[in-house]
Every structure is written in C-alpha cells, then in structure tokens.
C-alpha cells in the first residue's frame with residue numbers, strides 16, 4: 001500500500017513539470033483548509049455585486065422613470081438608491097479586508113517555514129556550502145513578494161467575479177442586446193492578455209533567477225575578496241560579475257517587452273467596448289432600448305466592469321506571474337545553486353599586461369618611514385617603519401596577534417597604500433606601477449586559500465598566464481608537498497570540488513600555485529597555518545630554495561629559525577635581526593620564542609614544536 005502511494009506520488013511529481021501543475025495541488029490543499037475564510041469573503045463580496053447592480057440599474061431608472069418622465073422626485077429617489085449602494089460597497093470592502101488576513105498571513109508563515117527548514121537541511125548535509133546567500137533573497141524579498149501578490153490577487157479576482165456578476169445581471173435586466181456589444185471586445189482583449197501569461201512567467205522566472213545569481217555572486221566575491229585581490233584576480237572576478245549583471249538587465253528588458261503587449265490587450269478590452277456602445281447607441285435606441293438603459297450600460301462599463309477588468313489584468317499580469325514564479329521557487333526550490341567557486345572564464349579580448357623583468361636573485365623590497373592607519377582618526381598600525389629586504393633574502397615577520405603583520409604584507413603587495421612614506425620593490429614605488437600587472441612581480445598567499453572548482457591543473461596554473469608543462473607541475477607539487485593530494489585526486493586533470501577539500505589541502509594548492517607563478521617576490525601570510533609542522537617545513541623550504549625574495553608571516557617559531565632574518569613587530573616599533581641577535585636584543589622575541597618548547601624530533605632531523613602559534 002505504502003509502495004503504491006509512493007509510486008503514485010513519484011509519478012505525479014515527474015509529470016508535474018510546469019509551475020502551475022506543481023502548485024495546483026498545494027493551492028487546493030491550502031484553500032480547502034480555509035473554507036470558512038473563503039465563505040466569509042464570499043459573503044462580503046455579495047454586497048459588492050449588489051453595489052454594482054444597483055449602480056447601473058438605479059441610474060437607468062432615475063433617467064427613464066424620473067428625469068425624462070418629468071418626475072424629478074422619482075429620479076432623485078433612484079439616485080438615492082444608487083448612493084446607498086456605494087455605502088453598501090464600502091461596508092463590503094471593510095469586511096473583505098478583515099477576512100483577507102486569514103488567508104494571507106498563513107501563506108507567508110508557511111513559506112518562511114519552508115525556506116528556513118530547507119536551508120537548514122542543506123546546511124547540515126553540505127556544511128561547506130552552508131552560506132547560501134540566495135536564501136536571504138528568498139526569505140526577505142521573495143516571501144514578501146508572495147504575500148503582497150497573493151493579497152492583491154485575492155482582492156482583485158474576487159472583486160472582478162462579483163462585480164462582473166452584478167454587471168451582467170444588470171445588463172440582462174436592462175436589455176440582453178447590450179451583452180452582444182460589450183462581451184466580444186472584452187473577450188478578445190482578455191484572450192490576448194491570457195496569451196501573454198506564459199511567456200511573461202518565463203521571463204519573470206529568468207529575472208528572479210538572475211537576481212538570485214547576482215546575490216550569490218556578490219556573496220561569494222565579498223567572502224573571498226581578500227583572496228581575489230591577493231591572487232590579482234580582480235579583472236576576472238569583475239568580468240564574471242559583469243556577466244551576471246548583464247543577464248539580469250537582459251531579463252528585465254525582455255520582461256518590459258511583454259509588458260508592452262499586455263498594454264495592447266488592456267486597450268482592446270478596456271476602451272473598445274465603450275467606443276462600440278457609443279457608436280451603436282442610435283441603433284440600440286431604434287431597437288427600442290431606452291436612453292436610461294444605454295446610460296446604465298455605460299455606467300456598468302465605465303464605473304464597474306472595465307475598472308475591475310483593468311485591475312484584474314494588471315494584477316494577474318504582474319502580481320499573478322510574480323506569485324506563480326515565486327511560489328514555485330519557494331516551495332519546490334530552485335535548481336542546484338550555482339557553484340560560487342566556478343572556474344573563471346578565460347580572458348580573451350584583453351591586452352596582456354606588460355611584463356616586468358624579474359631581477360636576478362629576486363627583487364629588493366624597501367620601506368622608508370612608512371606609516372599606515374586604517375582611517376584618518378585611527379591609531380597607526382605601522383609608524384615610521386624602515387625596512388630593507390635584500391634580493392633573494394628570506395625574511396620572517398613575527399609579532400602578537402593584531403600587531404600589523406598582515407597589514408605589512410598587504411602594503412608590500414600594493415593592496416594598501418601607505419599614509420606616509422614610500423614602499424618600493426626593485427627600486428620602483430609599488431603604487432606608481434600603473435599599467436603593469438602586479439601578479440607578475442609578487443604573489444601574496446593569505447591564510448584563507450582560494451581554490452575554485454575546475455581541474456587541479458587550472459587551479460595550479462591560475463597565476464601562470466603562459467601555462468606550464470606537466471613536468472613543471474610535478475616538480476612544484478613535489479617541492480611543496482602536494483604530491484599525495486595529486487595522487488589521491490587522480491592527477492592534475494581531475495576535477496576539484498573546493499567544498500570537499502580540507503583547509504590544509506586548499507593551502508597546499510595555493511602554495512603550489514604561488515610556487516609555479518613567475519612572480520619573483522613571494523609573500524606568505526600564515527599561508528601554512530593549517531599544515532602540520534613537517535608539511536609546513538617542507539613548503540617553506542621549497543619557497544626558500546625557489547629563486548626570489550621570500551617574506552613569511554610566521555605561524556610557528558620554527559619558521560623564524562629557518563629565515564635569514566626576522567622582523568619583530570611590537571606595537572609601532574620594529575626590530576630586525578637573526579634569531580640569535582633577537583634573543584639578545586628583543587624582549588618580545590625572547591618571550592615569543594620562550595613560549596615554544598622543542599619536542600622530540602618526529603621527522604628525522606626536523607625540530608617539531610608544540611602547536612601554539614606566534615600570532
């Protein structure tokens with residue numbers, strides 16, 4: 001029995017491919033549970049039918065039996081009846097609004113519950129992709145669209161049905177011929193309008209998808225901004241963002257095109273019946289209709305039927321389409337969320353940035369009286385700092401957390417501009433290298449490694465505009481200790497799922513990428529913090545042996561021991577020297593080094609240390 005039910009449900013789910021088909025059973029269930037609210041709305045709406053009926057009928061009788069017959073009192077009495085109908089209509093409106101809350105609020109609550117539980121389920125099953133920024137759009141913008149659109153639709157659809165019933169009854173009571181003139185143009189306009197519903201829903205869906213993609217794209221970029229800048233990938237990231245923005249703009253333009261067709265349908269259904277009634281008025285009078293009947297028909301058209309139709313078409317066209325699309329997305333969910341880390345499209349029509357010739361032995365890095373603060377009123381992080389890193393030197397930067405180590409590397413990389421002083425690499429100020437690609441000169445690997453989905457080869461060659469042969473990739477992997485991961489993944493052309501990698505594996509890939517890059521200056525800002533001491537030593541040795549200048553923000557004291565020189569940042573002061581010199585001269589360095597105790601060597605002659613970081 002259970003199996004049969006499951007099979008039936010599965011078949012229904014497979015067949016229900018259109019949003020309308022998918023939503024109809026849910027809509028029926030939702031409404032069936034609220035029969036009492038619907039009856040209440042219908043009760044109040046009947047008063048609206050009476051209001052419409054009396055509006056035209058009273059006017060016709062006032063003219064025929066009152067003013068044209070010379071009985072002004074009778075005419076005024078009928079007008080009084082019409083005025084009373086307006087009051088009745090007002091009462092109906094009040095009752096309808098009260099009943100509406102009973103339909104609209106449960107819908108919104110249900111949608112919010114669904115979005116939250118679906119995103120929690122996704123977060124639990126795919127923790128790496130838990131931060132789905134599109135959920136924000138669904139929870140706020142889209143549930144509100146659903147609520148407002150549903151309320152608007154219930155109001156106008158109900159109003160149209162009950163107004164039309166009152167008007168048709170009125171036209172029939174005045175003269176059935178009137179229906180022959182009014183109904184055909186109305187029906188034609190309505191049909192044209194209905195024909196626009198499906199393409200417009202598709203355009204609306206495309207627009208919302210583009211909006212979510214944009215939300216996701218910006219979420220991903222904001223999260224990985226530091227890595228993007230560090231890898232010099234701003235242009236590529238901007239290109240991808242422009243693509244998503246262009247998609248949304250295109251979807252909005254197509255939506256506007258269909259809105260124009262809809263205007264035409266509105267004109268046909270809204271204006272043509274009035275024109276026909278006026279043109280055929282002499283013929284109608286000749287057929288024996290009274291002037292009051294013609295006036296009553298005109299009143300039904302201009303005061304009730306056409307405004308109600310106009311509102312219905314507008315609401316169905318905009319709110320209805322939006323509601324259909326939003327409900328479908330919220331209740332059945334969008335397709336698989338676009339992978340935020342997808343491989344960037346290859347650069348095509350861009351001029352390659354001019355190459356900076358790599359100096360033999362690596363570039364010299366010079367800082368002269370550099371002062372930097374994160375705001376005009378903020379305390380400087382670095383104050384009058386002088387530093388000279390020789391070509392090919394291996395410098396390690398240490399200091400307590402928050403002292404300014406990352407700020408220093410960002411300044412040298414040219415990602416931040418000093419407030420005062422000058423920073424030069426290879427004798428040229430970092431901030432006047434206009435028109436050159438900084439990634440040709442330096443590579444900065446931050447703590448959070450940037451890995452995108454694509455192949456391992458694409459990830460490793462990301463900073464190699466000219467590519468590199470497989471033996472170079474193998475040599476780099478061997479040097480930084482990436483080779484076990486290459487084997488595990490199945491080679492360089494194996495597809496990479498960033499979410500399935502550990503932090504350490506991501507760091508190894510970023511290190512391999514930096515190792516392969518042509519940049520002669522490498523800045524590692526705690527780029528090995530997720531590696532164990534042995535793996536960290538292997539990677540740092542590889543970079544120390546790689547031709548070029550190396551600046552490492554140290555995570556462990558062992559990094560400092562391997563360097564040529566160590567820079568100790570201590571507040572706005574800085575001391576530079578070898579390990580031995582600093583043990584003598586710098587109390588802070590003594591303190592930092594003293595908090596580290598050597599363990600028994602675990603890896604041959606290598607010294608391992610207790611896992612406490614310097615920063």
Ligand SMILES: Nc1ncnc2c1ncn2[C@@H]1O[C@H](COP(=O)(O)OP(=O)(O)OP(=O)(O)O)[C@@H](O)[C@H]1O
Nearest residue numbers: 374375381399400401402403404405406407408615
């Ligand atoms: N974008 C920023 N805006 C304002 N203040 C910042 C910004 N980035 C860093 N800071 C502040 O500047 C100071 C230096 O930060 P920085 O990240 O350079 O220190 P750090 O030594 O690298 O720290 P850690 O070892 O914890 O990474 C800190 O007080 C930090 O709060």
